[in-house]
Structures are given as structure tokens and as C-alpha cells.
Amino acid sequence: MSILAELLSTVFERRQQTGQSAPSDGRPLQELADALVGSAGETSGLALAEEILTRFETEDDDGKVAFFRHLATAMNITPEDVRATLSNYEKDPSKTSYRAFMAAAEPKRQELIRRLNRLPNATGMLVRMRADLLRLGRGEPKLEALDMDFRHLFLSWFNRGFLVLRPINWESPAHILEKIIAYEAVHAIDSWDDLRRRLEPSDRRCFAFFHPSMPDEPLIFVEVALTNGVPGSVQMLLSEGRSAIPISDADTATFYSISNCQAGLASISFGNSLIKQVASDLATEVPSLATFVTLSPIPGLTGWLKSEGIAWEETDAEKLRGYAADYLINAKRSGGQPLDPVARFHLGNGAIVHRVHADADTSDKGRAQSAGTMVNYLYDLGKIAQNHERFATTQEVVASAEVKSLAATARSVPA
Structure with missing residues (x-):
């Protein structure tokens, strides 16, 4: 860390020296x-x-x-x-x-x-x-x-070898925290109190990649909840009245928000490296963690339901879970990849579709894009490389038996 600090200090000094213009x-x-x-x-x-x-x-x-x-x-x-x-x-x-x-x-x-x-x-x-x-x-x-x-x-x-992983917490510089609020793209941060609830409790973590040439600008960041069990509601994770759990009780690391920060770095992928690095670091820091999952939106679901002639507003929770599972496994682009962009990202990183939840995001945005449903993608640290290769080669969506059963049931029942 001393070498990194010296490097960042040198970069900052060079930036300051450019103040006199010709x-x-x-x-x-x-x-x-x-x-x-x-x-x-x-x-x-x-x-x-x-x-x-x-x-x-x-x-x-x-x-x-x-x-x-x-x-x-x-x-x-x-x-x-x-x-x-x-x-x-x-x-x-x-x-x-x-x-x-x-x-x-x-x-x-x-x-x-x-x-x-x-x-x-x-x-x-x-x-x-x-x-x-x-x-x-x-x-x-x-x-x-x-x-x-x-x-x-x-x-x-912006090769991974040049990127620096830094934890973001409530003690981080204010100008960095302001940018976390501004760049949050999945679950909007409504206030400083909201940000504090995501950063200060002992069972919450946030990590960001930085580049030495842009030391004050996060490139991408991930918010993590340390939980007991796999969560199925983002509102429960972000609840104002929530009580932090003892770290010794945490068995699951839940990545509930990943935000790219720089529009000018579109198609320069950092998310794969970020998740793997954070999962590895957390496994070392908190030995009780055995499961690494996301709690992710399904942004293309309602559009697909409409295209299929399914009135999702009139559909009960269990049917919605089935439709969501069917969409994630079977809805494909012309090239054979999953239709859903978040699914493409996580499956391409070596995760699998683990569990689907109804009424998991009851916000206006969650209802509009996902009919309130969310999905856990599971990162099995020992199988990430194998799953990545399998997806890259066959584009097959690897899913748990539970999700496959949901999808099969949805296909067999008329809308």
C-alpha cells in the first residue's frame, strides 16, 4: 500500500503542476x-x-x-x-x-x-x-x-494490471462519496443517510476500481451485503430499520448493486475482475462466508412479457417467478445469447442462475422493468472458470434445478 500511496501522490502532484497554461x-x-x-x-x-x-x-x-x-x-x-x-x-x-x-x-x-x-x-x-x-x-x-x-x-x-481496488466506507473522502451517490445506477441513493446505511454498518461493504491516472474518479463499484442466507428482497437489504448482524453470523456475500461510472469507458469491461477480486478478498477477510451471490434486476422482463402477450400486472407471484425463469433460460437474442443484458454479464463471468424471487424490488423502477422480480446469480468460486468456458462455448444458460423446474412449469401452463 505504501508504493500505491506514493504512486497516487505522484500522479496528484503532476496534475497540480498543470495549472499554469501557455x-x-x-x-x-x-x-x-x-x-x-x-x-x-x-x-x-x-x-x-x-x-x-x-x-x-x-x-x-x-x-x-x-x-x-x-x-x-x-x-x-x-x-x-x-x-x-x-x-x-x-x-x-x-x-x-x-x-x-x-x-x-x-x-x-x-x-x-x-x-x-x-x-x-x-x-x-x-x-x-x-x-x-x-x-x-x-x-x-x-x-x-x-x-x-x-x-x-x-x-x-485500463488493463486489469493497472487498476487499483479500494474499499469505500463512511470515512472515505467526501468527494468520493458524492460520486458514489451520483454514479449509483441500480438502486438510487436518495440521501446521505441512505448512503450511510449502505457503508457504515459492519455487515456492509463497498469496493471500487480506480486508475492511477484518475485517482479521484471511480471506474466501477460494487455494493455488498453480508447476510445470513440468500436474500430475496432488496428493500429488506436497504431498510431504514434494519439491524446489522454479527459478522460471525454471515454466511453469504450478496452483491446487490454494480455501477459503471464512466460513460467514456463503455465496452471496457471491469465487472468480471471486480466481482472475482472482491469475492476472493471477502473470503479471506470473513472465513464464515460460504456463498457468493448477486441480487440482480431483470431489466428486460416486462418488455418480453408484453411481447409474449402476457399481462403481468394480473399475474400472481408464483407465475411471475415461472415467467422470469423461462425468460432467463429460454429468451435469446438472434446470436443465441440470453436476451437479458444482466444475465449475459453474470453468465459470461461464470455465474449460474440460482434463484428467482417475486416482490423482490417493489420500487417504481423495479416494477416497471422486472415486474418486481429479481434473481440471484451464484458465483461458485471453484467453478467460475468452468462455467465461463461452458457459456462461452455453448451459450447454454446454466441454472439450478429449482429455476429449471420453474421455467418448465411456466412453459407448460397457458398464459
Whole structure:
């Protein structure tokens, strides 16, 4: 931890040192980008990078789109050069011919993004830039292709080896706690008292991944309840009048909320690593824990029920459990994967569908998206890798006997 603290302190000091800016360069952003790619000097390059990043954040949407379109066209690959260098490499494979092919196959905009990232504090600004690109470039093929370059670089920069797992508790800095409130995407945190109930009791935990270049910005966080038995109601977990249980009585770790924090890191997956790391750490910290489950929403359920002609508002709890089980096991996308996005995430991580609960989330959001039902995905630490491989290979939804029976019953009974 001392090495980590020193690293984060160094990053913070570098960020503070960027407060003095050079005089503004009046050239358009597109010209500045071209100049940065062609720059040979480190000092001039840093000045250009700071100018580009600072001015980009003040641009309106039209200005941002114009900048993105410049990167997508003027800094794209030249297909003729790629074909020619590949042909040369095929004829005479060598270090020289391969280097020429790599240079032709990599668009200049990747080098631009790398040079922008040399500036202290630039990584977070580039993440925000990609968030704008995802928002503004949807449906425009050239801009969607440009995003592949951002994603390619981010996959390396945000590799698991660079991420730092930190516990979040009631004693964490206020600015971090404010961001936990703001970024909570599953069960809204209504007040500081609500946050306190999730962080302060001895049977509650919260963990987040951070990146050394963004030490004040959580990338993803998970909220955990240490419980006796597998819970079937999120309102019970978050109840104001709840009494904490002794840690020695806890036999189950329940992951009840996982929130991605950065829109600019969409499709850069951290959840898999987060759950496995937290489960491993908790197993060491609390030896009595024998079961690791989620209590997850089923966000596509009501839409699917409507598409099947099922009036879920008139359906009793037991039938809803059956329909939910049927949906989780049998409703598939065209490619064969589960229709439900949360199911795809957890099954892809090596979990199984363990138990389905009716009246598990009675909030307006829970009723609207899941008809109030929720599901436990079970993470068997000894079988995660096996389950992951099985799902990746066959896309079969692995479920408990109870869930399979529910699904079969729902299929045999007319709606």
C-alpha cells in the first residue's frame, strides 16, 4: 500500500503542476491536431496537447463533431498503402517490411490520442472525449470506426494490471462519496443517510476500481451485503430499520448493486475482475462466508412479457417467478445469447442462475422493468472458470434445478 500511496501522490502532484497554461493558440482544433501529430519536440507537444484538450471541452456539440470528423477522415488509414505494405510483407517477411505494414495499418489518430495522453491529467479528459464521441457519433459509420481506435487504446490503458481496488466506507473522502451517490445506477441513493446505511454498518461493504491516472474518479463499484442466507428482497437489504448482524453470523456475500461510472469507458469491461477480486478478498477477510451471490434486476422482463402477450400486472407471484425463469433460460437474442443484458454479464463471468424471487424490488423502477422480480446469480468460486468456458462455448444458460423446474412449469401452463 505504501508504493500505491506514493504512486497516487505522484500522479496528484503532476496534475497540480498543470495549472499554469501557455498562451492560447488561435488555430482551429483540427490544425492543432495535425500539428501535434507532426510535432517532434516534447515541450511543444505538451503545449499543443493541453490546448487541444482544454478547448475541446469548451466546444459545443457542432464543434466536437467537426473535430471528430477531421480525425475520422484526415487521420484515417490509406487502404492502398495498407495493401501495398501487406503485399511486400507477404513476399518478403522481415522486420523492415512488417514495420512498414504496421505503420500503414495504424491510423494517425491513434498516435494523436497517445500524444494527447502524455499530458498529466489527460486520461480522464480523453475518457470524457470518448463519451462525447459515443453520444454524438451513433449511427455515423466513420465516427463509429473512429471509436474503435479509442477502444483499442483504452483496452490497454485500463488493463486489469493497472487498476487499483479500494474499499469505500463512511470515512472515505467526501468527494468520493458524492460520486458514489451520483454514479449509483441500480438502486438510487436518495440521501446521505441512505448512503450511510449502505457503508457504515459492519455487515456492509463497498469496493471500487480506480486508475492511477484518475485517482479521484471511480471506474466501477460494487455494493455488498453480508447476510445470513440468500436474500430475496432488496428493500429488506436497504431498510431504514434494519439491524446489522454479527459478522460471525454471515454466511453469504450478496452483491446487490454494480455501477459503471464512466460513460467514456463503455465496452471496457471491469465487472468480471471486480466481482472475482472482491469475492476472493471477502473470503479471506470473513472465513464464515460460504456463498457468493448477486441480487440482480431483470431489466428486460416486462418488455418480453408484453411481447409474449402476457399481462403481468394480473399475474400472481408464483407465475411471475415461472415467467422470469423461462425468460432467463429460454429468451435469446438472434446470436443465441440470453436476451437479458444482466444475465449475459453474470453468465459470461461464470455465474449460474440460482434463484428467482417475486416482490423482490417493489420500487417504481423495479416494477416497471422486472415486474418486481429479481434473481440471484451464484458465483461458485471453484467453478467460475468452468462455467465461463461452458457459456462461452455453448451459450447454454446454466441454472439450478429449482429455476429449471420453474421455467418448465411456466412453459407448460397457458398464459
